[in-house]
Amino acid sequence: MATLDLKSIGKSFGDAQVLHDIELSINDKEFIVFVGPSGCGKSTLLRIIAGLEEATTGSLLIDGDDVSDAHPIDRGISMVFQSYALYPHLSVFENIAFPLRVAKLSKSVLEDKVQRAAEILQLTDKLNLKPGQLSGGQRQRVAIGRSIVREPKIFLFDEPLSNLDAALRGDMRVELSQLHRDLRATMIYVTHDQVEAMTMADRIVVLNQGRVEQFGTPMELYHHPATKFVAAFIGQPNMNFLPATVTDVGDAGLCVQVDAGPALVLPVESAGVSAGDRVEVGIRPEDITQGAGGLNINVSVVERLGGISITYGTTDGGTRLCAALGGTADIREDQKAELKLEPKDCHVFDSAGKVLRRRQAPVLVE
Ligand SMILES: Nc1ncnc2c1ncn2[C@@H]1O[C@H](COP(=O)(O)OP(=O)(O)OP(=O)(O)O)[C@@H](O)[C@H]1O
Ligand SMILES: [Mg+2]
Numbered sequence: 001m002a003t004l005d006l007k008s009i010g011k012s013f014g015d016a017q018v019l020h021d022i023e024l025s026i027n028d029k030e031f032i033v034f035v036g037p038s039g040c041g042k043s044t045l046l047r048i049i050a051g052l053e054e055a056t057t058g059s060l061l062i063d064g065d066d067v068s069d070a071h072p073i074d075r076g077i078s079m080v081f082q083s084y085a086l087y088p089h090l091s092v093f094e095n096i097a098f099p100l101r102v103a104k105l106s107k108s109v110l111e112d113k114v115q116r117a118a119e120i121l122q123l124t125d126k127l128n129l130k131p132g133q134l135s136g137g138q139r140q141r142v143a144i145g146r147s148i149v150r151e152p153k154i155f156l157f158d159e160p161l162s163n164l165d166a167a168l169r170g171d172m173r174v175e176l177s178q179l180h181r182d183l184r185a186t187m188i189y190v191t192h193d194q195v196e197a198m199t200m201a202d203r204i205v206v207l208n209q210g211r212v213e214q215f216g217t218p219m220e221l222y223h224h225p226a227t228k229f230v231a232a233f234i235g236q237p238n239m240n241f242l243p244a245t246v247t248d249v250g251d252a253g254l255c256v257q258v259d260a261g262p263a264l265v266l267p268v269e270s271a272g273v274s275a276g277d278r279v280e281v282g283i284r285p286e287d288i289t290q291g292a293g294g295l296n297i298n299v300s301v302v303e304r305l306g307g308i309s310i311t312y313g314t315t316d317g318g319t320r321l322c323a324a325l326g327g328t329a330d331i332r333e334d335q336k337a338e339l340k341l342e343p344k345d346c347h348v349f350d351s352a353g354k355v356l357r358r359r360q361a362p363v364l365v366e
Contacts, residue, residue: 260317262294293340
């Protein structure tokens with residue numbers, strides 16, 4: 001059992017405040033991913049949870065107990081870093097066993113724990129090798145093994161895969177998800193990589209300049225981004241943002257005129273906006289189709305991937321646009337194309353980057 005509650009955590013280095021009022025409640029056995037751009041405070045927050053850094057304000061509870069002042073070793077937390085510091089002169093076995101030797105465990109208990117960790121991580125036949133004889137992915141697994149043997153309540157990972165090449169990252173991503181299922185532990189994982197975030201997380205924390213932009217499941221963030229920042233961060237290729245002007249706020253929804261594009265009636269709440277306001281219409285590349293929809297683009301590049309054709313171009317209003325069209329789409333570079341968006345797929349952001357909430361789907365009465 002390991003729940004984690006962060007209550008109003010803030011952190012300043014001198015005059016610079018790098019974390020602001022972080023509130024998070026993490027459930028037992030959840031796989032939580034922190035994502036956000038470089039410098040947004042991911043590592044600092046992880047280090048505060050581990051006890052390697054002291055929060056300036058707020059408190060931290062594990063299983064309901066306040067551990068804000070507890071020593072890192074007493075928190076039942078283990079952290080795996082981006083640069084896995086293995087001892088080059090020690091075997092894989094001894095590298096994994098290291099924390100147990102420090103804790104002076106008996107030989108048989110120690111051997112059992114190392115063997116079990118090696119089995120989980122498929123390192124059994126590598127136990128006698130030195131780190132220098134392993135691949136990058138295997139070395140990272142040894143570092144994780146060293147965490148596992150300590151049987152922490154909470155695992156923290158700070159970009160553990162960022163030193164690996166793309167193929168190995170993909171493999172390790174699957175292995176870590178499997179490990180999470182096997183160990184049934186609470187895990188917090190930091191990454192820049194939104195694909196890792198989407199595929200591994202039960203819930204994602206999107207951080208921006210030391211604040212939580214949104215905390216939710218991958219599908220909540222994808223379908224209901226609360227801000228333009230989250231909308232732009234989650235999803236590949238990135239969401240498009242088309243500048244538009246509000247023309248009317250009617251019962252049917254928000255009427256907008258997209259710059260050099262179609263007039264749309266969008267099913268969103270219009271509180272706080274009025275005719276004449278500038279907004280942005282967000283549309284994901286995969287929600288755009290080819291056809292009579294009044295959105296003309298000048299196509300610059302078409303990437304044919306087989307099943308889909310990623311099409312890049314510019315609207316007549318000068319906005320860059322990306323559409324994921326069908327594999328056999330009749331579309332050519334340096335020509336014009338007409339594209340279509342469905343109002344139900346559109347997200348609308350006000351001038352401050354906040355989403356206008358979607359209207360509830362009408363309830364049909366029989
Ligand atoms: N010991 C420190 N002293 C002063 N400033 C620091 C210290 N550690 C971090 N910072 C600052 O705090 C901010 C957040 O840093 P942090 O390392 O948490 O970012 P991050 O999100 O992990 O970035 P990255 O993705 O590049 O690893 C940065 O502006 C950084 O310069
Ligand atoms: Mg970092």
